[in-house]
Amino acid sequence: MLGAALESTVQTSSSKRAKGILTWQITVARRETILMPQAEPSEPGGKRTSNHDHEAAHEPHEKPVSWTQPPRHYHLLWDEELDALQPILKRVSERLGEVVAHWYQLYVPHFGDTRSLSERECRDLFYNALSRNTKDLLDKDMDLYAVDTIRTGELLCERNVPFAEVVASLHLYEECAYTVFPKNPSQPLEICTAFDKLSHVRMILLADAYFRSASATAGARIQALERQTSLVAREQRSIFHGLVGASASMRRLYDRFESAGGTRGTILIVGESGTGKELVARAIHECGNAPAAPFVALNCAAIPKKLIESELFG
Known part of the structure; x- marks a missing residue:
């Protein structure tokens, strides 16, 4: 269990070297393990210096964090993780045109002639959507972020983009976004994990909006067909409620x-x-008078x- 390990640092010895001893410092935080090689000097005469003497000189790579509340956003994302993503989101916002252009370059070979969106449609749809989404996240307004993301899911459904293409396209966006990340961000593992969680939150919202819109569209088509059938003259009817x-x-x-x-x-x-x-x-x-009421068939x-x-x- 990691519970006891969340507030502890474990150190194990590795192979000796001529000028010192290499130790591996293992920090467990947020259920993520980070391995850090650290050189530990030795005193003259072969006497090894205690690691406790250098604790002040060697700060932990990441302080263990103990979560006391469930994630606030969609059971995945904490506010602290959203705070940690601010520099990354700012960088993506500044280079959004480059990210979207690279995205389309990957999108074309992945889907070829079967792709649903042209370059202009892709740029207009995703650039505007990502611009709004990134601003919402920088403002830490997750409610507005949800509204804008849901609208994007509805637009993708209206344009008849297959859902499998939606999922693959979002993965390609994530690949492109990584290319504009700072070269040496602090706490890189935490940043990547938080960004991955944000991608899952986006997928939750898009999927819900996409399938709700698809269901509503199908229902509207059925009602339109039923209305057309009811307008047909009785002597011309060939279909009647399934008969x-x-x-x-x-x-x-x-x-x-x-x-x-x-x-x-x-x-x-x-x-x-x-x-x-x-x-x-x-x-x-x-x-009858209540066609929407349940129909129960008995054997x-x-x-x-x-x-x-x-x-x-x-």
């Missing part, structure tokens, strides 16, 4: 189903097995004879 048929006898049945749907009484549908009794029942339900063959009457007629 297919354009003959005169089928159209008479459609009229009877609509009449039955407008009543509040119990309707008994009889017929041999496989003739579509459940389809008829569902069509009558959808013609009458599984109900005992003594209970079938009460189940059907109450």
